[in-house]
Amino acid sequence: MSEERTMSEEQLIDPKGRIPVFLRLTLTVLGISMISEVIGIQRIPTGIATIVLLPMLYAVVIGILITPDVLGKPIKALRKLISDDEIKLAGPMVMLALLPLGVKYGTLVGPNIVRVVQAGPAFLLQELGNLGTIFLALPLALLLGLKREAVGATVSICREPTLGVIGERYGISSAEGTGILGTYLIGTVFGTVFFSILATTSVATGLHPLALAMASGMGSGSMMTAASGALAATVPEFGDQILAFAATSNMLTGVTGLYMVVLVGLPLVNFLYRILEPVLGRSGGTREVKDGN
Amino acid sequence: MAISGPKLLNQLKLLIVIGIMILIAQRIGYGIGILQAIPGMILVIVISLFALVIRALLPKVQMPAFAWASLTALILSMPFMPTAEVFLRFTDEVNFLGTTAPILAFAGISVGDKIQKLKSLSWKVVIVAIAVFCGTFFGSAIIAHIILTLQGII
Missing domain, CATH: 1.20.5 (Single alpha-helices involved in coiled-coils or other helix-helix interfaces)
Structure with missing residues (x-):
């Protein structure tokens, strides 16, 4: 997986002599964004839940589809638009494009900082539950034969903030980056559907609906909406409280989630990887541990 | 890692390109006028650039530029901060979902x-x-x- 990186990030984002590459990539991404926004937010009602599709979902799907190994194979013209140079440039562009979203996250949390501080011990402690990803999924990933990909795939629920952390620490083209993109893409494509069904059925576990409501705030607005909406519909006597608890928890994960990943999740997953990989790991894959830069 | 002037300049140029993409995307998706959103977008880009500078200045602190961007915006928008009212009024014109389509289009291509x-x-x-x-x-x-x-x- 650790293929040679001939150009550094600094060289990649230098447009000198590479203007056509920049133009092809940015205009393509602009086109994808415009098409995605024209399609707009779609709600598909099914028997169980309303499936909500957001423009970002179409954007990632179109982005993958137009690459050389997918539609670029049968459609030669696409390979003239998007080929290796554009794909390599797209990595550092993700990191830059994430920054405006980071600012927006801050502006969503700041005004609610007092409520966040007052939110109480249950809200704070259940944030530790997000580490359940590591305890449940890391051993499973190692048993399945994943190596360093497992670190990225299981460090958290792998939404945009974690994508930012892993991208900067290991590089989005690294084994860890591949792992997180896997969980991230599956989450982006199937997350809302999965969580709306999981939330509805989880009532049967006997866990209190308010506890399940807190669990619905995972740091993704769309997933939180899908999960808490389904939960509120399932347990209507707690309906309003469920939505309030989920939104508060989601806000908290917005604040703590990133620090949880940087300060607890990443050290923990690397620690457990070192212990568990020799026991559970199978041969093949990427074994070497790369230090962050 | 010291601050590299040329690198920062390239990052700024690309942030401006990304900002223009977001302005166009959110005009289509959420009907936010491009002109009315420009001041907010300038603020967003300035904070993004600030985050990149902090990240470059403090390589020992294990926090990505993304986190510095969030933290900076969080502090500026807290209710008891004198900056909050103006800062939120301008950045409200930059739509949360509107920033996501370009990210995921790049992410899709990058895989x-x-x-x-x-x-x-x-x-x-x-x-x-x-x-x-x-x-x-x-x-x-x-x-x-x-x-x-x-x-x-x-």
């Missing part, structure tokens, strides 16, 4: 050289992802259930 690799892991990745989703959901729910019970709330 283009890994499609073969992803195909080879696909069913494993799906199983691991399901375990990840269940892990965070039930991990949080079990702890919340215990603490809420101890607090006597449920």
